[in-house]
Amino acid sequence: MSMFLSTSDWKHVPMLRRVLLLCLMFLPQALPGEEIDFEEQILPILEERCLYCHGEDEQESGLRLDLRARMLRGGDSGLPAVVPGKPDKSYLVEVINHVDEDMAMPPDDDKLPAEEIDLLTRWIEAGAVIPGQMEDIASEQSDHWAFQSVVRPEVPEIKGAVTAPRPLTVIDAFLLRSLTEQGLSYSEPADPRSLIRRVSIVLTGIAPTPEQTEAFIEASKIDSEQAYTELVDRLLQSPHFGERWAQHWLDVIRWAETNGSEANLYRKNAWIYRDYVVRSFNEDKPYDVFVQEQIAGDSMGAGEATGFLVAGPHVPAATVGREPAAIRQARADRMDEIMQTVGASVMGVTIGCARCHNHKFDPITIQDYYSMTGVFQDVEFGSRYPEFAADHPRRQRGEAIWKEIAKQRGVLRQAGSWEENWGAFREMHFKPITTTAIRVRFKMANVGLDELEVFGPENYGENLAHKRRGTKVSGFPEDGFEGRNPIRRVNDGEYGTMTWRAKAEKDADKQPYVRLDFEQPETISRIRLSSNREYYFDTDYLDKKPYLPRYEYDVDIMKSDGSWQPWVGTWHTNTQLDKDHPERKPALKKIQNQIDLLSEEGPRPSFVGRFIRPDVTHVLLRGSPENPRDEVDPAGPAIFGGDLGLTQQAPGSKRRAEFAQWITSDENPLTARVMVNRLWHHVFGAGIVTTTSDFGKAGAAPTHPELLDWLAADFVHPTDSADAAWSTKAMIRQMVMSAAFRQSSAPRPEGLAKDAGSSLLWRFPPKRVEAEVIRDSILQASGSLDRTIGGRSYRIHNEKKTYAQWEVVKNYGPETWRRMLYQERMRRVDDQMFTAFDFPDCGQVRDKRPVSTTPLQALNLMNSDFVIAQSELIAERAERESGDELKSAIIRCFELLLSRQPETDELDACLEMATQTSLSLVCRTLLNTNEIAFLP
Template identity: 70%
Template sequence: MGGSEMSRSVLFLITVGTFQCFLAPTLSAVDFEQDVLPILEDNCLFCHGEDEQESGLRLDRRVSMIRGGDSGLAALVPGKPDKSYLIEVINHVDPDMAMPPDEDKLPQEQIDLITRWIQEGARWPGQMEEAAEDEVDLWSFQQVVRPEVPQQVERDDVGKPIDAFLLNKLEEHDLSYSQPADPRSLLRRVSIVLTGLPPTPEQTKEFLAAFASDPEKAYTEAVDRLLDSPHFGERWAQHWLDVIRWAETNGSEANLYRKNAWIYRDYVIRSFNEDKPYDQFLREQIAGDTMGVGEATGFLVAGPHVPAATVGREPAAIRQARADRMDEIMQTVGASVMGVTIGCARCHNHKFDPISIRDYYAMTAVFQDIEFGSRHPEYSPDHPLRERGAELWRQIAEQRQQLKQMGGWEEDWGAYRELHFKPVSTKAIRIRFKMANVFVDELEVLGPDAQNLNLALASRGTRVSGHPEKGFETRNPIQRINDGDYGTMIWRAQVEKDEDRPWVRFEFEKAETINRLRVSNNREYFYETDYLTKKPNLPRYEFDVDVMTDTGEWQPWVGTWSVNKKLNQEHPERKKLLDKIQRSIACLSEEGPRPSFVGRLIEPEITRVLLRGSPESPRDEVFPAGPKMLGGDLDLTSETSGPRRRRTFAAWITKSDHPLTARVMVNRIWHHLFGNGLVPTTSDFGNAGAPPTHPELLDWLSAEFTEPTVSQRPAWSVKSIIRLLVLSDAFRQSSHPRDSALKVDAGSQLLWRYPPKRVEAEVIRDAVLQASGVLDTTIGGKSYRIHNEKDTYAQWQVTDNHGSDTWRRMIYQERMRRVDDQLFTAFDFPDCGQVRAKRPVSTTPLQALNLMNSDFVVEQSELIAERAEKEAGGDEVKSVDRCFELLLGRAPDADERRDCLELASASGLPLVCRAIINSNEFAFLP
């Protein structure tokens, strides 16, 4: 035994009776510089040293080892070799992460030395006091500090802070504003930007008259009218829906329809119309179920997902699909609220921004109680659906009272059937089915004291047993029947014809008073999807119910035959009552609160970092939190309830001093007003995004958004920030180019003119409908249909994208992912599969063809021509002039009038309308 291996090694043999005790050799402490450093130098530092750090890992500094590399796992945890990722990789536990690789694996004695060094505290002479530096130099992670408004620069009319910042920057480049836009162009611009609709000829005429006498007053009043218009909410809701990828199908292979997802869309429209403070708007979308605004949580499940039926039953596939759904939530929250590509940290530390893999999974922990699916939203007391629902429930209650006098009855709620019977108190019940095959996802037992309290839940201590025994432990065990999980996880009972029929027994922890049973076989399928050729259908199961008496004997109590057949024979008048209650139930499902695709709430599980993003490699537990570098510690644990996690996160993200929230939103507002954000990458404020063109202006607006100083504006008011911007001289400039300015700033980023841009697909379509006079301006409600009904795994087909049932604003058109609407997809209308904080703008021949020859344009052009001729009294010249007024808001000039009269004489006035619709003037903001 050498001295380097042992110090004062002594072996004692002590014999006491039949026991022998050995005192093991005492090992000396590992010397880092003599024992460990040479191993690192010979095998590790070439790739993980000062000059090069593969995978972001540096092994020549103790503090860097503690921080870890891109994996997000600490390479070194002093005193804990089992938590140190370095030990795992040098032991080649995972062949894909073996270091040194292949046959270069360290000898076992060297691995043992490093392990002992870490166990003993990983002492590293000269580096024990070095601490990790957590300073971040990313501009967007710094606190917003309100800058001083620049002093007036060589213009006497600079009185607005927006213009002061912009003119100051223009002065640096020897540029200046362009001349003001003409009043007609200005009205058209501000109308489309604020409401998505151009002004009507009558509105234009009225504005021009007012502008001639008092331009400032006329414009200000026009802006206020547009901000108060209910169409404002429709326009700005669409911007928000683009960012979060909202759609009414799930986007998977089956691409199933999300039933009643439009409830969330209408919430967004109302919120913008009401000018709901933006911080409240965000809190409601993150935790609206705790605030009486449950429909708002549709925000969290707006992205695509793969439904359970497509995922299948393989446990690893189920875990992967759950991780993918959580990532969709991260993408939604990160892009829309934070302006950060947080999803890049799913598998490793973010390559560009100070967001670690631990940050990513800590944020997923915030939302662990959210599942993609449906629930009854928690509506506020004054919500119109809730008021109508209360009225219908009163009707149902009255009808039930009448039916009670005649015994039991059965109600069909589509998703489930509910059997009503005389109340009874019992400690156990037995349900005996009368058919050989039974498929049930949940069998609920309810009592008179609570409408929806399932007394049979396993979580309440209720024990379940039944027949057949065979298959209880397979994929469809009987425990599925009371686990509280609706959907594809079912109890599947199949028996041969000559066997005893299936039966189920529930034993309660204590005697319970019961009066109802609910049976369903895929309740979520019914609640979550629609428009299928094969509708979700619940068979009418026939069964008898027995209750256990105090003596432990079974007593027959009720059966489906007795309430459906026998009582109908005894009380023929029941039929009218049963029909009436079914009509009330049908009305309730359409007109009252209804299960909607706004997220299902589940019990959150412990969240762990997933190595390389794989659910099969769970590592350290993490608590719910925001990113560390943003001060995201929320003081929560894995024991914290799901709603409290989200409420706390929502309060943190909406703090007035949060460095990202206000910046991201005011930049997004700027983008939609001027065509390009002060930060051009509107959903990426990280190092890979573009820096702000006017950083001081961005911060001034952010501070003004949360703590207003101008005109006593309310805090977090979207409308007031928009008003401030559209009243600026910058917004009111002409869009005409100037050669000298184009040489300096061809993209108009410095705002020396109002940047011209093509209007969106919705604006083109809605403007055509408005011009023809057939636009249905009803606000909100179920989407109008343009698609077929389909088989589960078939694709959606467009069947009618132009008929009279579709003459509403385009925001109310069905949003099916991965489907071309065969008209406006050509105008870069998003398919909602990806974040679209900034829509692309393309120019293709297909656009002109659609605006010339599509059924929609042909039909609408005929309607516009008919309207023009009628309003012009049949005069040919006035009819051409009226077409221009309806579509462009102006009369034609002499050349245009002459050419259009020739075309109308040769080919008809509708062709003139189609030509105008194809003009750049119609499709671009002036």
């Protein structure tokens, strides 16, 4: 476009525009190679074209172009507007060239004249010099309270009066100061009956038995402080403590045993991660170690802990399809699930908001987001054998089983070759041979393989056929069935539905075969074939389970002269050798038995993530994998000093290990704050920060900021020498030993008038208990509760076709009488009972559960199969334990369910009901009282 207009064009230009154009015509124009003057040549362009929307007064999309430092930082897109010396990397050059019409700038005007675009481009290429601004740096900064270092505050002096004598703690000192300022004080202490029920449910999730309640009441009459201290210590040591607090953690990370997609497939053996969480809380594993193991447990002897990283939902490869763009998008979505899990649970920051642009509220950039994805680039949703420390019981049991397998292999080796069935794959063992190539000739027309692996006697687990070793694959048919399943898939290291499929005519001269050419001569002794190993490892409970057909094939090895020599074949191995060596069958049977035993008692493929080679990480413009931009190194957010000193060449395990150390270091002020606030939420019903997974600017302000920081500091560096650093139990103990926790929940007019939500804790805030507490306490009352810790989840669902939906088959039989923590946790499935009590779907982070009141809750607690069956068992127990005397049986029902005896009018009403109907109906009525559903 020329800077000069014809007379006919000129008359259509508005007057103000004519003046500006005339000014521009007489601006000095730089020639190629000449030095560009910012004040004379660049600034007028910016003032005319850009600064109205991107200047001092207004910065649309967060972009400011009158300051060099802000140009380098860029706007909300997260891409630098200017990269000195690199116009091809400068987003400003892209938008003024209208590369993407949706982001063309200026938005409402014609494209800039070519001369102006050229000036801006050459100015950037020359270093984007702006006199007086060359030393300025724009960095992410924030004065937001949660992003500052934790500093232990002074403990306030207690000045307010307390309504009854009781020990006061540091927690009480902070709370009483706030109450005094509002003219409030604590309520009276809770009565012993209410207190034992409250603390038992908070710490273990199970109501106390009548015997435990009465024993505590009697002990409290002698020495209430000692009785309560001993009660708390006993509950903290209970194995049910870990179950209770594991449930809270699993809610936050959205852990479930299905993937939540259209197929909603089962995640096989995902439960071993759940058991790890239970065990960690019971052992009081230091919280920093707990976090580190969940991020990098594969290098810490706690391989099952990485189930944390793949706890969120995902779409499996079979559902994604084969379109490359769809595969890339699905991979980006899976990485985002990891970001949500890590961000919400440990950091308390909505990291995912920076996926497409800089965070709107918090100082987290799109570069920060993709730097964090770089940390986890080696993680893929799927299964693997977890890495266990030498003293792990599963590893020890596995080693014993492997010794027996090795013994039987010694027997088979004397007879020649043999084939083992490992479910996910079949493995042929044979006499070692050194060769440069092998050929596997199939004796059937239809073949499907996702992977064909070759191993030698050395480096037992190293796949010599993998393409990364330079092994070349060829064969027939090269393109697979109908050209959609190429043979290159058999050595790409990927298991699952992306397979090589061959289909030949029955009478054809040429049958399917695979040839593998090694980069150098290799000594081989095993080959392994699988057709959909991913499905076998990852899923279960399908009515048409994936399996590997027993293929018939011969293996040839290449001789030094280039000819082929037959070496081993399945027919000879499985048929002829059995005839010649009768000892083979019993030995192989023993091996198969040990393989089955290994899958149950030793390390087993479990849905705790699998690891792949990390790809180079790019910033994705607007979150799209189709728009990769600058490379970023693995790191945490810059605002928290997240530079890990890593490059793109760092192995995945090192990336995660370094990140795990950083996220639990003093450089990150969020980790300790977020966890103590989460503990407070579950003890008192609401966090000091009520948005327990969002400590950013969009989250709630803390009700007691100094108390929160004192707790966070004490969590990491406890003032009590008896407490270990990062001890979850010690922190919870502080909270439940406070006078605030031990006060009555009864309302008081002055408290309701000034603090209706009880956030200042002038009383213990009443709260409804979770679905699990209701169910587990009912089972305890009936005497049916199976208290076994850990193991496979109990099933209430059907087996299904791949794309069918899960259905509840039976949710009340004896096989389900374990704690609800162990019920199969299925996404998008109503369990037809406790989903009504806000049991989470696990599709979204549930840092705190909603509390609803619906008719379905009352109907389920009155008419469900579970409640009817349990009510009959409770009635039978009460009658048995009261000598079949109805009045005494009713009293016993109250004790079993409500931890108290009935009032006179209650007893009379229940006696009349039981006489006219049944005692079990009385039990069902009691189950619908608020005393069951609320903490006292």
